[in-house]
Amino acid sequence: MKKQAKRRLIRTAAAGLSLLAAIPALALPTSADEPYDVYNYNYLGEAVPSQAGYLAERSVSGLDLGTDAFSTPSDLFKDENDLFYLVDSGNNRILVIDSEFTKIEKIYDSFKMPDGSETTLKNPKGVFVSPDTGYLYIADNENSRALVCTKEGEVVMEITKPESTVYDQQLTFLPQKILCDNAGNIYIVLNNTTKGAAMFDANGEFIGYYGANAVAATATVIANHFWNAIASEEEKRYRARSTPTAFDNFDLDTAKGFIYTSTSSGSTDTDIVKKVNPEGYNLFSYMSNFTWGDLFSTWYSGTSYKTKIVDIDIGSDGSINCLDATTGRVFQYDKEADLLFIMGATGDQVGAFTAGNVTAVETKGDGCENVYVLDSGKGTVTIFGQTVFGGIVHHATTLYNGGYYEEALDPWLEVLKRDGNYRRAYLGISSAYYNMGRYKDSMEYAKKADASARYNRAFERYRSEWLREHLTVILIIAAVLIAGIWGLRKFLRKKREKALATATNQKGGAAV
């Protein structure tokens, strides 16, 4: 009896296990190449299985490139000639790698100062190459300086701690990231100020701070504001101050001149990603409720794992690529901040990264054909290649965002053939049909996308068109109806009068 029961238990367990193994295969028919399930968010904010826009092709280590292994590499940059600059912080050097990521073109480990002496880097953290000046900009962290040098390795300028009164002299000067805008101004992210990036002009003069984050309007902040308003100067000095979190990485949109900043702080939800214009104004401030990265933080063993965007890259087509250190995922948005694709995971396979150790993301190609992720834990660069599906989506998105709705129709239809869950395709098709005057079709696709504002717009046109077409019929029916009612009322009144007349006559007759 007992043996039988045991056997039954085993059988049930085995059946359960095989069922368990079958579930992911049934539920998520994704590519077998991925070490993770590809997903995207629908308009309700639910994660749904999706087609992969990018596949991890290979990962490249320092040894693969014929040099020492990378030691805690912290930044990756692609210049206008598609050469990659990799900051190998632990080895105090900067590597230049060719566009195919197969061989090393050059290694910068020492530079020639203007006075002829040699200088080396110490734990450099960031690099930037300006297409305008052609100079290298290096955030030389532990030397407390930033270097501007030619591609031959001759230092043109050395930026050290500014002696301005605006810069608090008690603070250290430890450059983390650096970039140079189209006007030649140099921006340096420091890790010890919340005022924004330190900004220097082309001659290395300190100008001020640029693009600070806003303070999140939490209840505490609002309460503080209220108490500060009624507190005396004496009291105010002892009150806690509301300071924003500091952004810790940025990228320049070379084509448009905007600087995009990213904030990895887990304690805030405001200004995670900013698009800052030269005046320092955040053009994404209208999206204050927008969640970058994963829409929900996950809780596990009492700890909350929240998206931590550590690097941002603007692709040639304007796409915004955000790298999340917590989950090792790259979130790719188009320039209107609509989510395109999610790729990456944590793990040991190609396409997966060590949690918390990814440091940089970079893209290549006019349609973002490749995405590069730098993992400082593994010391590798992982190269993602665009799938056919990803290519079509990018093509359609570029056309759509450029206002070429009708031209985007065919790519969007192609997208739908490959992934019927892809909502932006329905929106794109709806817009295309609207512009082509096919309002009925536009309404249908707007309905499928659950976009009632778009439906409203198409319906308005459809209705006026319908009215114009059927105006004669409507007028005739209305005229017939009005005449009919008028005739009926007249007829009824006559009948009633007649009846009344007979009644009074009868009454009168009886009285007489």
Next chain:
Amino acid sequence: MMDLTQPQWVKHVVFHPFEGFEDLRWKKGGTLKYTVIIIIALFFALIAYDRWCGFQFRPLPDAMFSVVPYIMRSVVYFLAWVLGNWAICTLLDGEGTMKNICIYSSYALIPYIVSTYVNVFLTHILVRDEQVFFSTVYYIGLIWSGLLLFNAIKAVHQYTFTKTVAAIILTLIAMLIILFLAVLFLSLFQKVYVFFYSLYTEILYRVRV
């Protein structure tokens, strides 16, 4: 005088907001059968408003539909109203019976229900810019029904104006208490159910082993 059939009573009451319910009371008109029909119509009106209106006005995505809130907003709220009103007005010297409160209150809802159906129709031919027509119909229905409901309570209990206002406010409070108790009761019963269910599984397990 005033020997009306049941459908005629409905028409009379709805179109005579100030005298209708007094007449209804005087002549002992109205039937519970109509109450049931009206509440069912209200239930479908609420559903129609969310599900069958034109897509340009649809507030709720398809995936988020559940029938429970609609039952709640029609049947449960109505029953709570009747129960609460009866409980309050028995204490406040009201003359209405439970049956009469049911009938009078439900007749008062007719303009609101009709305006909802009219609105459902209107949403198929209006665009968002013309929402003013839509809200006009809505507010006409709402105010009309409110007026009827007030006079219904006033007539069924033979109250003065001020006493009716007080009774309605107290009824709303009573409704809150009833609903609160109902929720409490439900969750309590759920706990009891879970307890007995786990007892059952435990016994089953023991029996098997």
